[in-house]
Amino acid sequence: MAFRRLASLVFFALSACPMLPAQAVTREEVEAGAAKLYAERIDEARQRFELDADPVFLARVRRIAASLIERSALEPDAASGLAWEIHTTTDPEENASCMAGGKILVGQTYVRNLALNDAELAMLIAHEMEHALLQHNLKEAQEALRLEPEWQQQPYASLEYAIDHSESLMRKLDAFDVQQEFDADREGMRLAVHAGWPAAGLTNYFRKLVRHDPMANVDRREHPAPARRWRAAQALVRELEQKPGAPS
Numbered sequence: 001m002a003f004r005r006l007a008s009l010v011f012f013a014l015s016a017c018p019m020l021p022a023q024a025v026t027r028e029e030v031e032a033g034a035a036k037l038y039a040e041r042i043d044e045a046r047q048r049f050e051l052d053a054d055p056v057f058l059a060r061v062r063r064i065a066a067s068l069i070e071r072s073a074l075e076p077d078a079a080s081g082l083a084w085e086i087h088t089t090t091d092p093e094e095n096a097s098c099m100a101g102g103k104i105l106v107g108q109t110y111v112r113n114l115a116l117n118d119a120e121l122a123m124l125i126a127h128e129m130e131h132a133l134l135q136h137n138l139k140e141a142q143e144a145l146r147l148e149p150e151w152q153q154q155p156y157a158s159l160e161y162a163i164d165h166s167e168s169l170m171r172k173l174d175a176f177d178v179q180q181e182f183d184a185d186r187e188g189m190r191l192a193v194h195a196g197w198p199a200a201g202l203t204n205y206f207r208k209l210v211r212h213d214p215m216a217n218v219d220r221r222e223h224p225a226p227a228r229r230w231r232a233a234q235a236l237v238r239e240l241e242q243k244p245g246a247p248s
Ligand SMILES: [Zn+2]
Pocket: 127, 128, 131, 181, 184
């Protein structure tokens, strides 16, 4: 009897122990938060710059994205049920981004400066799409909770803010984020190849990044050096070409 009581007390203590697995962040929370932030960014782009200013460029981006979105439904391990939304901005600071749930923003100045052709633009968009397809925002939030479990006690919105603004948390997440960038490159290229884009044309995007960047060999905190991305892309093309029956 005493043993049973002790066992139940131990069980109760473990149940209440803060070292137990982090309180779960849900995909719904992350996607709702991203949708709100995206709406704010779109508003800002509309007020400070021009949103979807060039209908020809917008149509080009959406046409390329449509071919990738269609193919993504067939990819294993990709999130389904994403509510894709695609806009362009003249904000010179915007390269391209994709938030949880499939919220894409492409910078027209960035694409023009790199003079991206359709295959190179497909690589850029496929990379961004993979951040949503691989649920990178959700996985990053889960990693943040693992690194700093005290965020379990806070609402998700506080954690979401900290991931982008807390210097200590961001520093801890840097290596994780770098790996997510490589994963988005790799799976993005696979997706684009499966959608019918030529591998050589896709890798040219990374070559252009190297050519346009005087510090192409230097890693940036959460972003790997363009030269490393270029080498990884070339290795992946060799791997895809060696697989019998692989799409060309
Ligand atoms: Zn990325």
